[in-house]
Amino acid sequence: MEPPFTGFLPVPHYISPSPPYYLAGPAINRKDDEGDYWCLSGGLAMEGEDCGMLVGGIVAAATDVISFFVRCQLRYRSLRMSVLTQMYHKLRGRDGRFEPVSDFAVAQAADVYCSIRYKTEEAAVREMLMLLSKPHFQAILYTHDKIACADYEPHIDPIPVEEDEESAVKIVSIIKKHNEPLGATIQINGETGCMEIARVLHGGAADRSGLISAGDELHEINGVGIFGMLPDEVVDMLSKASGSVTLKLVPSHKTSAGRKVEMIVRALFDFDPSADDNIPCPEAGLSFQKGDILHIVNQEDAIWWQAYKHEDGSKRAGLIPSRHYHERQEVIHRARSREGKHMTRSISPCRYSPKVPRKKRLKKTMYHIVQNGVFSDYDTDEIPAYEEVELYIPKPRQFRPIVLIGASGVGRNELKRRLKAATQDTFKRLCHVNTTREKRPFEEEGKEYHFLTRDEMEEQIIQQRFVEYGEYRGHLYGTSLDSIKNVISSGKVCLLTPHTQALKFLRTYEIKPYIIFIKAPPLENLKESRMPARARATEADAIRPFSIGELEEIAEASAKIEERYGHIFDHVIVNDSLTDAMTDLLRVAAKIEKEPQWVPVGWGQ
Numbered sequence: 001m002e003p004p005f006t007g008f009l010p011v012p013h014y015i016s017p018s019p020p021y022y023l024a025g026p027a028i029n030r031k032d033d034e035g036d037y038w039c040l041s042g043g044l045a046m047e048g049e050d051c052g053m054l055v056g057g058i059v060a061a062a063t064d065v066i067s068f069f070v071r072c073q074l075r076y077r078s079l080r081m082s083v084l085t086q087m088y089h090k091l092r093g094r095d096g097r098f099e100p101v102s103d104f105a106v107a108q109a110a111d112v113y114c115s116i117r118y119k120t121e122e123a124a125v126r127e128m129l130m131l132l133s134k135p136h137f138q139a140i141l142y143t144h145d146k147i148a149c150a151d152y153e154p155h156i157d158p159i160p161v162e163e164d165e166e167s168a169v170k171i172v173s174i175i176k177k178h179n180e181p182l183g184a185t186i187q188i189n190g191e192t193g194c195m196e197i198a199r200v201l202h203g204g205a206a207d208r209s210g211l212i213s214a215g216d217e218l219h220e221i222n223g224v225g226i227f228g229m230l231p232d233e234v235v236d237m238l239s240k241a242s243g244s245v246t247l248k249l250v251p252s253h254k255t256s257a258g259r260k261v262e263m264i265v266r267a268l269f270d271f272d273p274s275a276d277d278n279i280p281c282p283e284a285g286l287s288f289q290k291g292d293i294l295h296i297v298n299q300e301d302a303i304w305w306q307a308y309k310h311e312d313g314s315k316r317a318g319l320i321p322s323r324h325y326h327e328r329q330e331v332i333h334r335a336r337s338r339e340g341k342h343m344t345r346s347i348s349p350c351r352y353s354p355k356v357p358r359k360k361r362l363k364k365t366m367y368h369i370v371q372n373g374v375f376s377d378y379d380t381d382e383i384p385a386y387e388e389v390e391l392y393i394p395k396p397r398q399f400r401p402i403v404l405i406g407a408s409g410v411g412r413n414e415l416k417r418r419l420k421a422a423t424q425d426t427f428k429r430l431c432h433v434n435t436t437r438e439k440r441p442f443e444e445e446g447k448e449y450h451f452l453t454r455d456e457m458e459e460q461i462i463q464q465r466f467v468e469y470g471e472y473r474g475h476l477y478g479t480s481l482d483s484i485k486n487v488i489s490s491g492k493v494c495l496l497t498p499h500t501q502a503l504k505f506l507r508t509y510e511i512k513p514y515i516i517f518i519k520a521p522p523l524e525n526l527k528e529s530r531m532p533a534r535a536r537a538t539e540a541d542a543i544r545p546f547s548i549g550e551l552e553e554i555a556e557a558s559a560k561i562e563e564r565y566g567h568i569f570d571h572v573i574v575n576d577s578l579t580d581a582m583t584d585l586l587r588v589a590a591k592i593e594k595e596p597q598w599v600p601v602g603w604g605q
């Protein structure tokens, strides 16, 4: 039966079956031969369905989408679906915060229209009639009422807790490249005994699908049930599968409590997944070395974070130890090695032969480091794990000081001399040393030294303004922070060869040093390179060739420095052949001035 003409059209069934909604406006309607309603509204002829879409489009679309998601939710329990449903229920409940003043705006508009439609002599009325007849305006009113009544169809009941397996299963198809890992680790759930996804690795095939979550129970792979299989067998099955891999999973309801904060860090220790007995899946581990730049992409797991190496274009993450886990392991390791040493001594005291100290070689440098409370070493209890970094873009005429660190006698000053000679006419410059010694007649203040009185220098030492200082023949010598800053602000490159203890004062935002470790080559190479070249040790004022024992000391000290400070070196040069070491040093020195470098976060500005 044709609906009665009231000036309002029933919205077609397509949008909402009940109750009928009406369109305000000077409309006529008719039914065509195929039974579709037509309406003429605001001078615009539309097929019933189009009209309905126009009027109720927003709500209808929203309702359709939500109901679709809800159907999916019931069928495929996934985190996203669950979030959508939560949103839907929130919208329904509105938490009582937004209460509409009316939920029958369409009817009110219809009333208004009816009561003024014959008073067309007034311009304001004509304008109102025109507005009320606009489909867009009607659509707004209609949408308003829908939301005000919270009348979203169909009504969604809360998700039942108990569901039969069929309704809770999701079938996921993943396209996996040849030899590409699935990008997820599996484990047996201790409570249910089911095989489940332990974690999804960032950037891997499983992650790219967006359909697999940690906690999903794995039931089938390519149609083959995996009940009763061992994790290794499942891993094997997964790794052999390529092309399209179909997984049958029961979705997890778990929401992650962990952090997903992403950050770029420098690794301060070496990690080899195959050497860690606790890693859930060594193949999923990311091996790295001290100094590697890592993008940490997931910290949800307290023990195993996910990261990829900066240079890895695929950005596929692997497992790395969390900071906390690494620290705990290191504490255990240190305790065990202390215990081991103690045991060796107590079990076999006779076999313990303390090292006979060799005659201390005097440094030919002019002063010794004073080891006192002020110049404490880097905190030896600290367990380096990761250092957050950022990119530093070199600024014109503002160069990072180059700091050559290494064992005494390894060749730092030789390399410094050569670097200075190779670039002296340009901009390399040494930092001035302060001294309390009297100025000699041919010396100029600020050229060879900055001359200070003993009181002045001691005062500055107390104020911690010296990165290192020492006493030689009754006079103090030292390098002050101010003199380093002066070199930096003069637009020159400051070259320093300090003792390792000075690093704590140098490695700051203000100085931003580029630290190069001059490493001793293996002992045999050290002997080969130093003996024929007649490398010189200095004993007081007498210069003589290195003894074998001294070369052994250099190699030993070098290894210790690397072990303790290796995590803060920006570059390592092995000083075997002087020519090769110089070539590397010149290359790095040029690079520092031009190329961006990773620096501790906060240094980049």
Ligand SMILES: Nc1ncnc2c1ncn2[C@@H]1O[C@H](COP(=O)(O)OP(=O)(O)OP(=O)(O)O)[C@@H](O)[C@H]1O
Binding pocket: 363, 364, 365, 406, 407, 408, 409, 410, 411, 412, 413, 414, 415, 497, 529, 530, 533, 534, 535, 536, 537, 575, 576, 577, 578, 581
């Ligand atoms: N690669 C090398 N091959 C041969 N001889 C070298 C090499 N590097 C340095 N030497 C020589 O070794 C000696 C010690 O070097 P240098 O004085 O630079 O050591 P250093 O690290 O500055 O130690 P110190 O702080 O005790 O002065 C010098 O005679 C130097 O010429």
